Amino acid sequence: DAGITQSPRHKVTETGTPVTLRCHQTENHRYMYWYRQDPGHGLRLIHYSYGVKDTDKGEVSDGYSVSRSKTEDFLLTLESATSSQTSVYFCAISDYWMNTEAFFGQGTRLTVV
Amino acid sequence: AQSVAQPEDQVNVAEGNPLTVKCTYSVSGNPYLFWYVQYPNRGLQFLLKYITGDNLVKGSYGFEAEFNKSQTSFHLKKPSALVSDSALYFCAVRDKGDDKIIFGKGTRLHILP
Numbered sequence: 009d010a011g012i013t014q015s016p017r018h019k020v021t022e023t024g025t026p027v028t029l030r031c032h033q034t035e036n037h038r039y040m041y042w043y044r045q046d047p048g049h050g051l052r053l054i055h056y057s058y059g060v061k062d063t064d065k066g067e068v069s070d071g072y073s074v075s076r077s078k079t080e081d082f083l084l085t086l087e088s089a090t091s092s093q094t095s096v097y098f099c100a101i102s103d104y105w106m107n108t109e110a111f112f113g114q115g116t117r118l119t120v121v
Numbered sequence: 122a123q124s125v126a127q128p129e130d131q132v133n134v135a136e137g138n139p140l141t142v143k144c145t146y147s148v149s150g151n152p153y154l155f156w157y158v159q160y161p162n163r164g165l166q167f168l169l170k171y172i173t174g175d176n177l178v179k180g181s182y183g184f185e186a187e188f189n190k191s192q193t194s195f196h197l198k199k200p201s202a203l204v205s206d207s208a209l210y211f212c213a214v215r216d217k218g219d220d221k222i223i224f225g226k227g228t229r230l231h232i233l234p
């Protein structure tokens with residue numbers, strides 16, 4: 009299995025509070041992604057990174073920001089959490105070549121109350 | 122922008138029968154196509170991919186997929202279904218030259234004993 013660790017695995021937070029989710033990889037892969045999974049919507053891309061300090065928006069980026077200061081770490085921040093951001097968040101990584109598949113972490117279940 | 126459609130939310134198949142899970146895609150260029158499987162409370166696991174060459178791609182657990190450029194489809198197939206194949210299946214696409222990997226909404230496969 010690819011070395012991807014998401015933390016925390018579960019979190020309950022209150023509306024309006026900031027939340028940061030961490031994705032850590034030990035594979036030295038170039039690309040890192042954050043997705044959210046919701047019933048009826050499948051997996052939707054939030055933000056992605058194609059290198060250190062190189063990030064871009066995905067399909068549903070409003071209300072989220074990301075940072076990648078090191079190859080191995082990709083942080084997803086909810087600046088002010090809302091109930092609509094209750095979801096399961098997955099991090100994925102893929103190697104330099106675009107034809108390589110992505111490998112997924114185990115997910116973080118976030119509940120905003 | 123690339124997109125993926127999985128027209129069936131759920132597919133029911135009797136054990137031992139062949140199964141097909143449908144996927145169609147839209148890209149501006151040439152696609153890289155992927156299938157993933159998700160078991161309950163788990164991350165996504167890679168099954169197979171189409172990069173180039175032979176239109177019939179074989180993957181893990183006896184699954185295969187057929188790339189059809191004229192129909193922009195990449196259907197997942199298996200000759201004989203097992204109860205253990207019951208899971209959520211995702212199709213994904215990456216446009217060559219684009220960093221994003223876009224997923225469909227998923228199809229829940231139920232294999233009936």
